[in-house]
Amino acid sequence: MRRTTTPPTADSRSLIPMDAAEPFTDVHRIVVLRAGGLGDLLFTVPALHALHESYPQASIEILGAPVAALLEGRLPFPVTTRRLPPVAGVTAPPDRPTDVSDFVATITQQPIDLAVQLHGGGRFSNPFLLSLGARHTVGCATDDADALERTLPYRFYQHEVARDLEVVGLAGALTMMREPRLAPLDEDLARADQALGITAEGHSPLVVLHPGATDPRRRWPVGNFAQLASALAREGAQVAVIGDRSEQELAEAVVREAEARGGSAGRSPVVSLAGRLGLGGLTGLLARADLVVANDSGPRHLADALGTATCSVYWCGNVITAGPQTRLRHRIRIAWVTSCPVCGVDVTQVGWTAQRCPHDPSFVASVGVDAVLEDARSLLGSGVAH
Template identity: 45%
Template sequence: MTALLVEGVERIAVLRANALGDLLLALPAMEALRRAYPSAKITLLGREWHARFLRNRPGPMDEVVALPPISGVTSDDGSSAPGEIYEDLRARRFDIAVQMHGGGRNSNPFIRRLGAGLTAGLCTPDAERLDRWVPYIHYQHETLRYLEVAGLLGAGTCDVEPRVAVIREDWAELNQTLGRLPRGLVAIHPGAGDPRRRWPPERFAEVADRLGRPVVVTGTEAERDVVGQTLAAMKRPARAVIDELSLGGLTALYAACDLLVSNDTGPRHLAAATGTPTVGVYWCGNLINWGPLSRRLHRPLISWTTRCPACGRDGTSPGIEDCGHRSVSWVGDVTVDDVLDQAQDLLR
């Protein structure tokens, strides 16, 4: 692998401009790049929220450049990148530009326009080729996928689970917003961006009640309804936290918990990255790409539903046309006892 190291590298750009879980699962690859090129300046090409969250936070990136809306890269609205963004990025004279953003149909042309000395990343069969590339195959764990990309540049690692530092500002925000937290706190996150990944809220409520611990139920404004349904189904009192904390404050909250029980969603990755044990409910296909890679602290419960519960259409083939039944849960065959057993085992 050392034969793939590039000599004289001073500046590296990494494109990873998507959601929270995407960032977290790519962190081991970025850490590998940092170890392989310790004196290089690593720039994350991301979004505004990346810049806010990563400011003053220890990690492999030296800076974040927040990209404007670019169709297929940071948005899907058909917008094209203003010419000055390319001028600004080319002026940084990157030695290496790394595409950790997906299959490359839209992101590889963007990467090649940066004028870097070497490009590396992923390619679907119809994507523009980079100087060094590995094929993008849908069913591959995201962390291992991007470690393969780092490997193209001679970077390796044995750390496969992402880690995020909780900084002083995170703790200060948490204390100011929520005050003193009870000991033995368990977090429940019943939401997910795709409703098909949501376990029924009444089952989260039953797990929370049967654990007999202080509980906080987290969610975004878009998940307010499912948080409310979970609280309404609970027999024991619980505290709702809906968009009261920044991403940094939420990081501290999860770090303060003994356990998170969640759907397959960004907050599960965030809690895991702080070192908090997690129980996650996963659809079988998503577990391959997004599930935890270790089992000492993280227990995925797997739904083996392969066809839409509403119409029976197969959901296992990548790129299959959406049947439109997005409000129907695909993880309903996971039982409360399954989740409770794993949660109690982790708490012991």
């Protein structure tokens, strides 16, 4: 792999090809900044592998949301996590005054050799990262963001995994891994087995549905999930609908409508486990599943990382940034919506600075149930499911 002979200086806003960066020397402590949701966290996993493989003696600490603790013990190398305080534009609204001095004082008691910014375009995250006083910094930057020592220009339409790999490539960190991978803990599987005990149906295939998504525009309609659940249950699958506590009503609506369609008339009922599983139990359940059907959501990405087959419904723009990258275990159906169905505004202009209309219609409602059912049958019958 070609490398440059002279690393860039801190004041040059250097733009370095991923395959050309020199590794830094004497790196013993690495801090990675990535807040956000479950999917955001999982997209960093290949980049974390690259950092570990290239700096095997260095400790890796992730600064993020509480969900970051999921990675502890589930990767083949040690990482630690630290919950971020409210940071304006990172974990708090951009216009909210925040004081991070105590946090910075605590985390910098030991020197940081390399700080990696994987949290967006850097308008708010780069100043915070620079306040940690690391010897070396790498990350993305929009045109109006502070430059780091080695900087990648931020463009929204890039796959999150590829962007994170390109960022750590600025530090000379390379890996062959291109998809997130996690291993469930024994206690994860035990929690899932306990939750499934009330509905166990012998050797019936387990299909998990997640009808939720943080952005309501990414949600396939409840009726579509219910129709799919009913059909799979009639064909002998055990169907479990999942979600967090905020999605309990959504999951129960899927179950009610599936039952009204006769979903429980088959050999396996359709049940809701929404709000009953912690993150560990969810991990175990998705690892146990033969198939997960979901929107573009955190549980979908977690199932993917666990090696479980998935059928997904995506808005076209999110396929670019967050779609599954392989097709042996994964199928996607895409809605090609480019304007708001209510007001007609262009919805392809996304990101922090893009204007967003106030409407929340489903952008993926046009994806047909028969198409997703065809994908589900294909994966369940192909032998690639668990």
